[in-house]
Amino acid sequence: MITVHLPEPLREGRGDVMRMNAASLDDIIVRLDLAGDRDELFNFAVNGELILHGEKNVTLKNGDEVEIVVAFAGG
């Protein structure tokens, strides 16, 4: 079971923490229907480590904590 922490813009009534079975970050994208909005704005952190590239190579195991982080900047 994977714990997924959602940022406020993605909660949409789902609460800030969800638990789900997932083997990869792609699984989470599909289950949360994030394919559209996340393109521009959201990154993943797995067990506190921010993923800046190579998302496809990240595999998840039982007990992992995934956080979706708003990756956006201002001035």
Place this chain on the structure above:
Amino acid sequence: MSIHARVDALLGRLASEPQFPTQGQTIFVDLEHQEVRRAYIPLRVVESLLGGRGVNMFLLHNLLDETLEPIHPHVPLIFGTGILTSMVPSASRGNVTSWSPESRVLLDSNAGDYFPSFMKLNGIDHLVLYGKAAKWTLLHFEGNEPKFIDAAPWVGLDNLDLRARIAEDFKGVEGKDYGLAAITTAGENLVLCSGIMAGPKAIYARGGPGAKMGGLHLKAVLIQGRAADLTTARPHKLRNRDVALKLLSTSVVKNALKIRGTPFLYKPSRMLGAMGTKNNQETTWTDKLDAENIDPYRPGMEGCFACPVNCRPLNDMSGVGESDFGGRESEKETGEGFAPTPDPRLPTPAQDKYIKGDGPEYVTLGKFGPNIGITEVTQVLRLNNICNDLGLDTASAGSAIAWAMELYQRGIITQEQTKLDLTWGNYDVIEKLLFMIAKREGIGDAIADSSQAVANGKYPAEALDYLMAVKGLTQSDPHDARILKAFALGLAVATRGMDHLRNRVTLEINAKINDSPDFKAELYGGPVSAEPNSYEGKEIAVRRCENIYAVGDSVGMCRFTTKLFNSPSLPGYPEFVDQVENVTGISLTAEQIDGIGLNVMGVERLINERIGVTRADDTLPKRWFEEAIGVGPYKGEKIDRAEFDKMLSRFYEISNLTEEGVPKPEWREELEGVLAS
């Protein structure tokens, strides 16, 4: 040649009639002799540099006497509006340009709110100010007719009181009846990290424009009314609707900018181990300052002239705000309600004019949080509100305080000199320091000199080893760029110094884009490595960003809503060329307008060359070459000098620059031809 002779010579080459339907005047104001002259920028210059920042550079290049000191009143201060300012959604910006007394290189700073739009709507495209007024002056435009008013009633006022007094004295409402650009007591006292306030928070911040304006004895420029007829060459409002829809449908706008504003990068930066902390000695900090922790203190959002985004968060720590917006709604969803815990260290609302205000932006959160050792949201908000009132650039002021704190930590300056305990996170002292900086009192006088404190004899020479600055300008962005090499290159080559708003490849933090090599290559015009810490191809991304941001500044578009700064989907060249044609009748291709962005950088490098800037100045702080990141997934990362130097050479080559970083001879000849137009 004197400034008067330079202005005479330039006026002789400018046009006497508008060159396109919406063109406003360029007004030359000699504050010393209270003389006003007018002209129009020639079409060839507009076609090469557009307006705003680009044409400001044309004016500065023609009027600059580099044998003077930057603060000298015969070095002009130039306000400019973008060629689309006030006419396209989110195009509400303008630039102020000069020779910086803070960095001693090019000064060029951008602001929004309402002042630039009031310039444009009153037929003023550029305002060239020079000469020291005999007494403090308020320049009052009704339409485009200026009056020189004795500013004695407003001298000594800071931003909050000044704006209230102006509203009362001129019987109007800012943003509705007038636009105002003004300096505070910090500007009057020639504080080098002071800006020109264009609103309650909006500030022409970087490079010390407040001091520069103070050096002219100019307290404020007030533009009242809407006198100009801005009839466009062709209908443009239908295309405006497309621009607005594109803005509002972009994920970054609807999910972030419009809801919370800009402080989001704090979290990924600290998780990455790239959050500038304690003058970049460390690179991560508390999660207590994550953007969502500001939610309870945000009663609503504000925005600039005719912008549908409204990205400016307000703050209110009194717990008695009226709005039911933003973070409070999210708190409601979780059933927790809005109940921020009062900070017992702070005054009660009745005593405290800093209990509410505008902001903070991400820069302020970083500079007045981790960079000086502050961990409490309420303390950052209050320092933000004080800086807005005192007219201090939070990037420069925060950096200068952090520098002083590291010097204190290392014993390079001592309590005997400072009379204050400059320990990291010492909130009471930091708050006191802000007022001392504005008044140039005690150690505040040294901090007020910003990066020039060593040159001005306030700190010993060894202090320079710990100054986080490039070309004399301290870093704007709190992100520590030892990991992301595109960020690092951008900070090194930015023409105004160490500033992210000139060229930052923000999308380097986006994994989805990094993992899409074809899309990334299309976005930047060439292959760019997917790996954040690689040097490979990063010059291509910086070049593309620098071009489009320079174009954005020249049309007046906000950086946050310009393609590439935060999203690949925001308005960019297709929208810019269409609206430039609709508004002005000037037809450009996307390739041509990209070339204009390059031209702006080229002229800026010609100006910097005259001031003495060389390749050696396109570098980074010593710390980033010599000390490695100590935490996070990129622990051990720093900047490799040899790799950096090769990346810099590649950047010069694709930018049509020589190995010394100035335009190659053939291009230089073209640019000088435009500048002599």
